[in-house]
Amino acid sequence: xxxxxxxxxxxxxxxxxxxxxxxxxxxxxxxxxxxxxxxxxxxxxxxxxxxxxxxxxxxxxxxxxxxxxxxxxxxxxxxxxxxxxxxxxxxxxxxxxxxxxxxxxxxxxxxxxxxxxxxxxxxxxxxxxxxxxxxxxxxxxxxxxxxxxxxxxxxxxxxxxxxxxxxxxxxxxxxxxxxxxxxxxxxxxxxxxxxxxxxxxxxxxxxxxxxxxxxxxxxxxxxxxxxxxxxxxxxxxxxxxxxxxxxxxxxxxxxxxxxxxxxxxxxxxxxxxxxxxxxxxxxxxxxxxxxxxxxxxxxxxxxxxxxxxxxxxxxxxxxxxxxxxxxxxxxxxxxxxxxxxxxxxxxxxxxxxxxxxxxxxxxxxxxxxxxxxxxxxxxxxxxxxxxxxxxxxxxxxxxxxxxxxxxxxxxxxxxxxxxxxxxxxxxxxxxxxxxxxxxxxxxxxxxxxxxxxxxxxxxxxxxxxxxxxxxxxxxxxxxxxxxxxxxxxxxxxxxxxxxxxxxxxxxxxxxxxxxxxxxxxxxxxxxxxxxxxxxxxxxxxxxxxxxxxxxxxxxxxxxxxxxxxxxxxxxxxxxxxxx
Amino acid sequence: xxxxxxxxxxxxxxxxxxxxxxxxxxxxxxxxxxxxxxxxxxxxxxxxxxxxxxxxxxxxxxxxxxxxxxxxxxxxxxxxxxxxxxxxxxxxxxxxxxxxxxxxxxxxxxxxxxxxxxxxxxxxxxxxxxxxxxxxxxxxxxxxxxxxxxxxxxxxxxxxxxxxxxxxxxxxxxxxxxxxxxxxxxxxxxxxxxxxxxxxxxxxxxxxxxxxxxxxxxxxxxxxxxxxxxxxxxxxxxxxxxxxxxxxxxxxxxxxxxxxxxxxxxxxxxxxxxxxxxxxxxxxxxxxxxxxxxxxxxxxxxxxxxxxxxxxxxxxxxxxxxxxxxxxxxxxxxxxxxxxxxxxxxxxxxxxxxxxxxxx
Numbered sequence: 056x057x058x059x060x061x062x063x064x065x066x067x068x069x070x071x072x073x074x075x076x077x078x079x080x081x082x083x084x085x086x087x088x089x090x091x092x093x094x095x096x097x098x099x100x101x102x103x104x105x106x107x108x109x110x111x112x113x114x115x116x117x118x119x120x121x122x123x124x125x126x127x128x129x130x131x132x133x134x135x136x137x138x139x140x141x142x143x144x145x146x147x148x149x150x151x152x153x154x155x156x157x158x159x160x161x162x163x164x165x166x167x168x169x170x171x172x173x174x175x176x177x178x179x180x181x182x183x184x185x186x187x188x189x190x191x192x193x194x195x196x197x198x199x200x201x202x203x204x205x206x207x208x209x210x211x212x213x214x215x216x217x218x219x220x221x222x223x224x225x226x227x228x229x230x231x232x233x234x235x236x237x238x239x240x241x242x243x244x245x246x247x248x249x250x251x252x253x254x255x256x257x258x259x260x261x262x263x264x265x266x267x268x269x270x271x272x273x274x275x276x277x278x279x280x281x282x283x284x285x286x287x288x289x290x291x292x293x294x295x296x297x298x299x300x301x302x303x304x305x306x307x308x309x310x311x312x313x314x315x316x317x318x319x320x321x322x323x324x325x326x327x328x329x330x331x332x333x334x335x336x337x338x339x340x341x342x343x344x345x346x347x348x349x350x351x352x353x354x355x356x357x358x359x360x361x362x363x364x365x366x367x368x369x370x371x372x373x374x375x376x377x378x379x380x381x382x383x384x385x386x387x388x389x390x391x392x393x394x395x396x397x398x399x400x401x402x403x404x405x406x407x408x409x410x411x412x413x414x415x416x417x418x419x420x421x422x423x424x425x426x427x428x429x430x431x432x433x434x435x436x437x438x439x440x441x442x443x444x445x446x447x448x449x450x451x452x453x454x455x456x457x458x459x460x461x462x463x464x465x466x467x468x469x470x471x472x473x474x475x476x477x478x479x480x481x482x483x484x485x486x487x488x489x490x491x492x493x494x495x496x497x498x499x500x501x502x503x504x505x506x507x508x509x510x511x512x513x514x515x516x517x518x519x520x521x522x523x524x525x526x527x528x529x530x531x532x533x534x535x536x537x538x539x540x541x542x543x544x545x546x547x548x549x550x551x552x553x554x555x556x557x558x559x560x561x562x563x564x565x566x567x568x569x570x571x572x573x574x575x576x577x578x579x580x581x582x583x584x585x586x587x588x589x590x591x592x593x594x595x596x597x598x599x600x601x602x603x604x605x606x607x608x609x610x611x612x613x614x615x616x617x618x619x620x621x622x623x624x625x626x627x628x629x630x631x632x633x634x
Numbered sequence: 635x636x637x638x639x640x641x642x643x644x645x646x647x648x649x650x651x652x653x654x655x656x657x658x659x660x661x662x663x664x665x666x667x668x669x670x671x672x673x674x675x676x677x678x679x680x681x682x683x684x685x686x687x688x689x690x691x692x693x694x695x696x697x698x699x700x701x702x703x704x705x706x707x708x709x710x711x712x713x714x715x716x717x718x719x720x721x722x723x724x725x726x727x728x729x730x731x732x733x734x735x736x737x738x739x740x741x742x743x744x745x746x747x748x749x750x751x752x753x754x755x756x757x758x759x760x761x762x763x764x765x766x767x768x769x770x771x772x773x774x775x776x777x778x779x780x781x782x783x784x785x786x787x788x789x790x791x792x793x794x795x796x797x798x799x800x801x802x803x804x805x806x807x808x809x810x811x812x813x814x815x816x817x818x819x820x821x822x823x824x825x826x827x828x829x830x831x832x833x834x835x836x837x838x839x840x841x842x843x844x845x846x847x848x849x850x851x852x853x854x855x856x857x858x859x860x861x862x863x864x865x866x867x868x869x870x871x872x873x874x875x876x877x878x879x880x881x882x883x884x885x886x887x888x889x890x891x892x893x894x895x896x897x898x899x900x901x902x903x904x905x906x907x908x909x910x911x912x913x914x915x916x917x918x919x920x921x922x923x924x925x926x927x928x929x930x931x932x933x934x935x936x937x938x939x940x941x942x943x944x945x946x947x948x949x950x951x952x953x954x955x956x957x958x959x960x961x962x963x964x965x966x967x968x969x970x971x972x973x974x975x976x977x978x979x980x981x982x983x984x985x986x987x988x989x990x991x992x993x994x
Contacts, residue, residue, distance in 0.1 A: 115729075118736055133994065201872045303827065304858050304869075306992030316993050319861075320829035320984065321749045323725035404892040405868050413893050427702050485729060492737035499734075500741050579730055582741060583691045583718035591698065594721060597862045598697030600888075 090456050091464065093449075094471050097511040101486035102474060108485070109329035115322055118489055127330035134313060134331070141309040142338075144227050144298065145291035151231030152287045155384060156238020157280065162381060163239075164246040165254075165272060167367040168374040174381045175243075179564070181236040181388040183615045185572040187593060188608040189233045190300035191601065192392030193220050195399060201407045203395065221305040229297045232388040234290055237516075237565065238283040244561040245279025245523040246272070264368055279523030281346040286519035288342055289476040292335045295575065310335060311479045318481060325485060332482035339477035340470060347466065393612075396605045405601035418606035428591060428607060434502060435571045435588040435611075436618060442509040443567035447559050449510070450517030450566075451552075457518070458525050469518070476515035480575020483512060488579040500582025508576045513569050517562040524558030564619065571615050669768035673711065675933025676768035679925035685714040687920040690927050692719040693727055693745040695830075696910065700943035707939040708930055715923050724749045724830050731915075735761060742915045743924035744931075746788060749831045750970075751977050753911040757784045762913045765925050769932035772950050776969065777909070785913035788931055789946040790962055791832050793906045795899040796881035798870045810901045811840055814879055815851045822876040824866050825852075827859030827991050829984045832908030836880040837983050838976050839906055839968045849990060852879070859991035870896060880906060884945035887958045904968035910946065 104118070113122030131138070162168060163175045181189070197204050197220035208217040219225060253275065257267045273280075295311040302312055310331050317324040317331075370377065399405050403413040422428050456462060457469045475483050487508050491499060498504045532554070536546040552559075574589035581587060588611050596604035669676035690708075694701055698721045705717040722730060724747055734741060747753060756762060757779055766783040777787035795808050801822070808814045814823065826833050840848050858875060860866050863885030869875045871894045883905070886898040912931055918924045930936045937948040941956040948956075955961040970976045988994045 118733065198874060201874055303860065308993055313993065316827065316988065318729070319723040319725045321724045321728055321752045323729055325729065404871060404889055404894045406871050408873060411895065421699070425699070425702055427698065488730065488733050492733055492739050499739050578722065578726060581720065583720050594698045596864065598864060599699040600864055601868055603699070
């Protein structure tokens, strides 16, 4: 321990000095290869198949390809409009989502507004809904000619359409509404972990509330914002449902809808789909590189050895516009779409023409009567529970290696882990199918393979959620514990993990919900006895009726919401926190 | 002498070849020489073995809700066999099946797919097991693989035109395929986005009948593309589109049964017909259950279950029409006459269709 005692203080955001003997150094050099081996199996192995397929110019039904070349990449010149559409929608949707998330996170973590705790819980609601559901609902609300909003506007004298959701801005709006809640969870996890003494110091020195927010709070939560931005941007690049439901009617095609078209018809063009998917990763890699560059320049440790108790700002009468902002977001992201879905789910056939509406309970009877739907929902919940629990542990280790260790190759781990986020799930699912089919372990067609697939594709979500929080924890806290004689495990248990707790809980929650609503990777990996609810809802929408899919989506949302509340209560009870 | 030897050799070779052919035919026929009469259909499957296998996995492009009903009907008839299915779109189903076959990881027993090109291709690759179902006798020769026993059209997907009577004036109601090109439908007509069998069939036949010009004019109407008939009909019922081109009759029957206001036109120049192709998959993990299911499916009980669940039309002439519909015998049906030419045209079709629907 004497060696530790003489260790010079580490730079915040820098690395723990290495004076702990050859065993520790050896351990460090073994950790990253170990992590890389695990991540390699999960991510690089299927990616190898994808890269190979992207060069396939021959028969798409034969793997490995018999004829290879660069044509799939060269031919993307023909798809330049599709690439531009994707960049445009992803860009504006990311800006909107981050603004929503930032504003809401600041209001709900840094100010004292009436009903704050309840609003915070309600903010998670949009994430319970699948993006497909949101897109369908906004189609009912804001379609040109027949959307409920346009019909209402005509009652009040409007002559044309006041809104048109079937447009690039409409697609971006829907995507931003539903990803805004992810940004909120990620950014608010950072804000919750922030020592308010810095803001208080600024206030004491005479800065106004707005100035404190812009010059103190905002820069200190930059890691959280950047983390959320990268994640949300990646989500937008690979988002499918909103572009599919709202873009196709206006003949607005993005990469994911082009990929869907390439893979769903016969003969499928997997080479083209894989090449397009891999190109999205290049865009994401540039974004991750930029964020790392920005973060490397500064220190963002806001959780220091000094004890703190968050003291939210008291806004007086100005709190009410803040409350209104939160409720407006919830109205657009939850209540209006849910209302539209509820209306649809009770109809005999989906229509927004009031005079033609016929109502029935049959759709709900079908949901509960069809054993396949109930079993798919049960499978999804089981998978969500297991994947979220294992995933949040794995993510904790990964984030620690990427952002806290000095192990060589830790930066590479981040890029590798983020890969599944940028590549559309449908394409990545294909890579997973090829990769796991040939492994001589009998898990193909079972829930086990779905679990592995979910873990792989949801790692980026967990890593980005936790990254913002970890970067805020001052390393001196851990070093103090070690100097005081704590073992590594004791330090982790008593210092590090409690500080990471908000991030871990947020990661668990997001992974759980994402697992339950997963679609793209499931399509190829589901077996006859391992069906899950996401594809079932899409199937219902594509092949049965909008009314049945609306009822299924509402039941799914309700069940997930209840499950999360139940699980969080149990967690809090056992951790001694008030429920 | 030499000539005689030659003739003798040739005659013996011919006799041997004939005997071999006869033997093969007899062997094939033998598998179905004494089909067992079940409740409403005949089978050559060993029912006891099928029940001992206890399971059946069906790969299909059919809607899951209807497929669940069909599976339940089968399980009612054979409660010892647990029937399950995997439903995907044609391209995705093909990817899954081909990947499984390459990895020799077999899950599927029977497959139903709406894509002749894929069925023919899979047959060439040895993906189907040959099983001459006793129910094949009830099917038109044009609906079966050559040689028989690899695949059979188990359902007909009829397509015509559908319109919203509130939005289409009486004098604008299309009566035939060229009428659908009326500029009054510009921006208010939709079609299927996917380049699957039905669309290919429509593209091929109408191009054959009216020339390339037909689809150029159709593209000029800026048609909206949707992935399934559900969205196509939703849009029309909602007043967002006036007309559905190559509208599935089965979809129309389902929506009409719910009370929606829409009309279907059987074009005077003929309805386009797609097909749902059934076959037993080679190396099926439950081979006897697969044969039994195929026989049941192609037999009257399966066909009636299929019509009630999916509203598709049976290729058999001895079953009633789908609920609320008319039999195909009362329709003028447009069938592809040259399958080789049809299959060769596929790359051109995919390219042109994608462009027309704004996907490229």
